[in-house]
Amino acid sequence: MIAPSGEQMAIDSYRFLDFASRQVMKAWAARQESGVIPFTPLAKPLSECALALLSTAGVARNDDLPFDQEGERRNPWWGDPSFRAIPLGTTEKDVRLYHMHIDPRFGESDLDVVLPMRRLTELSREGFVGPPAPTHYSVMGYILDPTELVEKTAPAIAERMHAERVDAAALVPA
Amino acid sequence: MGLVQRVLEASGIPTVTLSLIPDLTRAVGVPRIAGISYPFGRPLGRLHDADGQRAVLRAMLELLPSASGPDTYVELPFTWPESPAQARNASKDLPPPPIVELLKRKPWLLAALYSGRIPQSES
Numbered sequence: 001m002i003a004p005s006g007e008q009m010a011i012d013s014y015r016f017l018d019f020a021s022r023q024v025m026k027a028w029a030a031r032q033e034s035g036v037i038p039f040t041p042l043a044k045p046l047s048e049c050a051l052a053l054l055s056t057a058g059v060a061r062n063d064d065l066p067f068d069q070e071g072e073r074r075n076p077w078w079g080d081p082s083f084r085a086i087p088l089g090t091t092e093k094d095v096r097l098y099h100m101h102i103d104p105r106f107g108e109s110d111l112d113v114v115l116p117m118r119r120l121t122e123l124s125r126e127g128f129v130g131p132p133a134p135t136h137y138s139v140m141g142y143i144l145d146p147t148e149l150v151e152k153t154a155p156a157i158a159e160r161m162h163a164e165r166v167d168a169a170a171l172v173p174a
Numbered sequence: 175m176g177l178v179q180r181v182l183e184a185s186g187i188p189t190v191t192l193s194l195i196p197d198l199t200r201a202v203g204v205p206r207i208a209g210i211s212y213p214f215g216r217p218l219g220r221l222h223d224a225d226g227q228r229a230v231l232r233a234m235l236e237l238l239p240s241a242s243g244p245d246t247y248v249e250l251p252f253t254w255p256e257s258p259a260q261a262r263n264a265s266k267d268l269p270p271p272p273i274v275e276l277l278k279r280k281p282w283l284l285a286a287l288y289s290g291r292i293p294q295s296e297s
Contacts, residue, residue: 011193011196011209011210011211011249011250012211013194013195013210013211013212013213013214014195015211015258016194016212016213016214016258016261016262017214018262020284023288024287024288025195025198026197026198027288027289027290028198028201028290029195029197029198029201030201031290032198032201032202032203033203034200034201034202034203034245035203037180037203037204037205037244037245038180038183038184038205038244039183039205039241039243039244040183040184040186040187040188040189040205041188042188042238042239043188045239046235046236046238046239049238051235054178054182056175057215072271072272073272075295076271076272076273076275076276077273077286077292077293077294077295100271100272101214101271102214102215103214103215103264103265103268104215105265106215106216106221107215109221109222110221110222112218112224112227113215113216113217113218113219113220113221113227114215114216114217114218116218116227116228116231118224119218119224119227119228119231120231122224122228123228123231123232123235128232128235129235139178141175142271142273144287144290144292145292146177149177149178150177150178150181153178154177154178154181154182155181155185157178157182158181158182158185158187159185161182161187162185162186162187166187167187167188168187168188168189168190168238169182169187169188169189169190170189170190170191170192170231170234170235170238171175171178171179171182171189171190171191171192172191172192172217172218173175173191173192173193173194173195173199173217174214174215174217
């Protein structure tokens with residue numbers, strides 16, 4: 001939904017983007033049709049919910065396959081639509097960020113700015129949420145054709161979350 | 175991101191997303207969304223600012239129990255401490271992504287990006 005013309009959106013991170021990217025994203029927003037939006041109510045109190053995180057920063061562990069940057073260089077219309085599992089306890093020392101449309105150095109200096117596993121663990125210790133899931137996830141957010149992301153990657157992530165008895169998921173853009 | 179969120183939610187997992195560009199995310203149509211005016215690459219906040227990052231995470235997670243239906247949207251009251259120009263300057267030395275290089279060489283292809291009719295190969 002776009003704010004009616006003349007109305008200033010309170011949240012406007014577009015101002016952190018260059019002009020061309022702004023215009024492209026606004027054109028995409030104007031074309032979306034949301035249809036029926038799924039909704040699953042929380043089944044138990046948040047303080048008992050096992051939480052999993054998903055980042056679009058293109059985070060991959062150093063002992064895992066990187067996201068395919070070479071493929072994107074060969075065909076800049078393409079972005080790697082696969083996902084990586086990030087076990088709880090993984091830190092910035094163990095990963096790299098493979099998203100070429102953001103500055104990877106922020107997440108590589110402090111992984112919690114894109115995938116806040118330590119912050120989630122702290123909130124769990126406070127009793128605000130239940131235990132963090134053993135596995136968290138990342139995709140790489142530059143995907144212009146979302147077919148494989150929606151048909152293969154997202155269902156595979158959902159399946160793993162269900163297998164680990166995740167009660168809720170928090171998604172973080174990059 | 176919104177599309178992935180919809181698949182997870184439809185599979186029976188309640189979800190909430192943080193969003194830097196909530197008008198685009200809401201246009202896709204998601205169950206719970208918290209908008210924040212932070213720069214790209216640092217959605218949770220400043221490096222090594224554990225208190226600030228925890229406050230953002232806590233605020234977005236609060237939507238999980240509080241939302242009563244789809245498209246529940248809150249605007250988080252956090253303010254980035256630098257101007258947009260300062261935030262962008264931190265990444266000035268990065269090479270542009272491949273699509274930007276391509277559009278510099280073939281600017282007419284911008285129409286494809288703008289329209290969403292995405293070519294199958296480079297040109």
